[in-house]
Amino acid sequence: MSTTVDWLRTSTPGLLLLCGAAIAVLLIAIIRFKLEPFIALLLTGLGLALVAGLPVSQIVGTALKSGDSLLETGFGSILGHIAVIIGLGTVLGAILERSGGADVLTAKLLNLFGEKGAPVAMGLLGLIFGIPVFFDIGIFVLAPLVYVAAKRGGRSLVLYALPMLAGLSMTHAFLPPHPGPVSLGGLLGVSLGWLIVMGFVCGIPGFIAAGIVWGSWIGKRVHVEVPDEFLVGKHDNRSEEPDGEADGAAGGGVATATLVERPPAVALIGAIIAIPLILILGATFGSQLLTAGSKPLQVLTFLGTPAVALLITVLIAFYVLGIRRGSTVQELGAVTAESLRPVGMLLLVVGAGAFFGKVISATGIGTALAHTMAAAGLPVIVLAYVISCGLRIAQGSATVAIVTTGGIVAPLVHEQGYSQVALALIAMAIAAGSIILSHVNDGGFWIISKFFDLTVKQTLQTWTVLETVLSVVSFAVAAVLFAILA
Numbered sequence: 001m002s003t004t005v006d007w008l009r010t011s012t013p014g015l016l017l018l019c020g021a022a023i024a025v026l027l028i029a030i031i032r033f034k035l036e037p038f039i040a041l042l043l044t045g046l047g048l049a050l051v052a053g054l055p056v057s058q059i060v061g062t063a064l065k066s067g068d069s070l071l072e073t074g075f076g077s078i079l080g081h082i083a084v085i086i087g088l089g090t091v092l093g094a095i096l097e098r099s100g101g102a103d104v105l106t107a108k109l110l111n112l113f114g115e116k117g118a119p120v121a122m123g124l125l126g127l128i129f130g131i132p133v134f135f136d137i138g139i140f141v142l143a144p145l146v147y148v149a150a151k152r153g154g155r156s157l158v159l160y161a162l163p164m165l166a167g168l169s170m171t172h173a174f175l176p177p178h179p180g181p182v183s184l185g186g187l188l189g190v191s192l193g194w195l196i197v198m199g200f201v202c203g204i205p206g207f208i209a210a211g212i213v214w215g216s217w218i219g220k221r222v223h224v225e226v227p228d229e230f231l232v233g234k235h236d237n238r239s240e241e242p243d244g245e246a247d248g249a250a251g252g253g254v255a256t257a258t259l260v261e262r263p264p265a266v267a268l269i270g271a272i273i274a275i276p277l278i279l280i281l282g283a284t285f286g287s288q289l290l291t292a293g294s295k296p297l298q299v300l301t302f303l304g305t306p307a308v309a310l311l312i313t314v315l316i317a318f319y320v321l322g323i324r325r326g327s328t329v330q331e332l333g334a335v336t337a338e339s340l341r342p343v344g345m346l347l348l349v350v351g352a353g354a355f356f357g358k359v360i361s362a363t364g365i366g367t368a369l370a371h372t373m374a375a376a377g378l379p380v381i382v383l384a385y386v387i388s389c390g391l392r393i394a395q396g397s398a399t400v401a402i403v404t405t406g407g408i409v410a411p412l413v414h415e416q417g418y419s420q421v422a423l424a425l426i427a428m429a430i431a432a433g434s435i436i437l438s439h440v441n442d443g444g445f446w447i448i449s450k451f452f453d454l455t456v457k458q459t460l461q462t463w464t465v466l467e468t469v470l471s472v473v474s475f476a477v478a479a480v481l482f483a484i485l486a
Helices: 002-010 012-032 037-051 056-060 070-098 101-113 118-130 135-153 157-174 179-188 192-219 266-289 295-304 306-325 329-340 343-362 365-374 380-395 398-416 420-433 443-451 456-485
Strands: none
Touching: 002 012, 012 037, 012 343, 012 365, 012 456, 037 056, 037 070, 037 343, 056 070, 070 101, 070 135, 070 266, 070 306, 070 329, 070 343, 101 118, 101 135, 101 266, 118 135, 118 157, 118 192, 135 157, 135 266, 135 443, 157 179, 157 192, 157 398, 157 420, 157 456, 179 192, 179 398, 179 420, 192 420, 192 456, 266 295, 266 306, 295 306, 306 329, 343 380, 343 443, 380 398, 380 420, 380 456, 398 420, 420 456, 443 456
């Protein structure tokens, strides 16, 4: 008996079996027995930690100190990053929606691309927004526009959300200044310029295949209505103006809840959305162009911190979309309170998902799997992709998969003397592997499930497949180019 237990806890096949069983139990609990995901994730994570033989002090800490435990660091590692951002992004979205601004901007996009091209417009928004901002921040900022587009179009929320998510995911995985690609630049010794070039070359075909082709196909088969609470108010059926703009929000105005009678100009809404992007970009490029520790860099870093940038944007939106247009502070407070009501469960589910991923990582499966694959004798670009895929599937974090794989592959590529182009393509293979098969141990999986009102089964059918298509197509482009150019 003890031999079997030791095998499960220490060998790569045993750890794979153990983690696979935990994931299966989690899916059955949520899909078959309809257990609330927050409870299911917490129970399964604790159960896996105990069965894997992790010390109780590591799992939950001690009676006197628990700050370093997997339970608290699992929740805290992601909630410390996203809780403030989710809250501010939700409030900003509510102000944009209540003022009629989100509807006006979406109407302009629909007029530009046409009703059939609306998903493409959402995808382009994801690509553009995704370059300077993190994946989750992009979701928080763009989700209100997706809700309004889906409500106006009268079609599934999935049809509009997936192209946007594909754009955000592609930029996050393949392009600097995101942490994964930047880390690969240092680990593999490849310039950020080549990473940007190859990121677009490999990532754009994947984005088209996953976001536009797959998103359009599955969006017609998985129908999800936009819940009223996502739009922060009940909607009437006012008619649209001749130029395509609606007199109000989300398909015709918000009855008794709109902050102002007349929607703002598109240019004003575009400027408000651009504020956090400009501030974050300022911090990003300032860190590369200015002297470390200098006063200007400190100012840019402070203003460009995502939470600070969003707070500044919310305050500006309060003034220009609310107070300056006749709203009172009390009305703005009511909008804020109403918009934040659904946030609590979202944060709990995302935190529990991060805890579950942390437990899987602590079992050691990722390290064991990576070293086993490294000994398989595959071509370096295939090896890089397979290791990255294994790490992503095992522990959920794309950035962790990228950094860990880069560290394993770096000594191999340094010995071969590859060109900058070849190194950039190897980096793209690692990036492609890091996004494959997003599932229940990935915090992003739960963010998307809650933000777009998807069941676990629907999230697996839509988002998980999207990430896999994006991964496989982008890797295929990198592998073909590597065979030609390396």
